[in-house]
Amino acid sequence: MPLHLIKLCVGCDSVDDLKSWVSARLKEQKKRGRKPEHVHTTRMVPKRMEELLDGGSLYWVIKGQVMCRERILDLRPFVDKDGIGRCRIVLDGKIRLVTPRPYRAFQGWRYFPDSDVPSDLDRAARGAAAMPEHLRRELSELGLL
Template sequence: MSSHINIIKLSVGTENVEGLAAWQATKRAQAPDGSPRHVTRMWPKREAEILNGGSIYWVIKGVIQCRQKILRLDEYIGSDGIRRCSIVSDPKLIRTQGSLKRPFQGWRYLKPEDAPLDLPEGRENEEPLPIELNKALAEIGVL
């Protein structure tokens, strides 16, 4: 049994993994040290498990397409004075096998045994499949 837990999050408005990388390269999407971050309202109750090897899995166009190792959780106080959680991740986006995911709000925990596998060595730089084909293949369990 694994002693870590992952997070899954929708990447709203993103068309592909490259679009997510481009967004994360902007100053607005970076922690003060330049690492990519995602600011969320809720602080994870399972913080220790997340920081014990967890990743953030990104759902793009209804398919889990990549993940990033979570480095830390930082406190972020917005201009409204409300405390939020900044999920800071490794800049490296690791492509995963496509896995369909229905829309949801916020983020969710993702058990390691339920997470899609990373793409095999050498496939991470292949041209991505069209979204509809990726969805169709994931539906029949080919990816």
């Protein structure tokens, strides 16, 4: 059974913001002749790497709700120039909407067991992915999505 991570998407106000940011980063890498890959760097190195690499995803919390996920492709621990251990989380760059769910603020990332993850939105509510994000949020807050 895969294990997942959950993290606040700091600086993004919407899923569209995240998609734009990822797209711009991938285009910039391609322009510079690098292999385009979405990498998120974090301070802590997950100790449960095997479980995360067995089909895990990084779930993004945007403005207080779990809104989307990206598949984890690789975890690359390294030591930065200041001697601090960090980890590059390599993601597939494909943002998948999930059924919105409230989630309180926290620092860093947390393990997110498979039993707790929200369903992908296209499986849970056909057509909901085509709705504007503010409408999905409102329906979720009303308990209708």
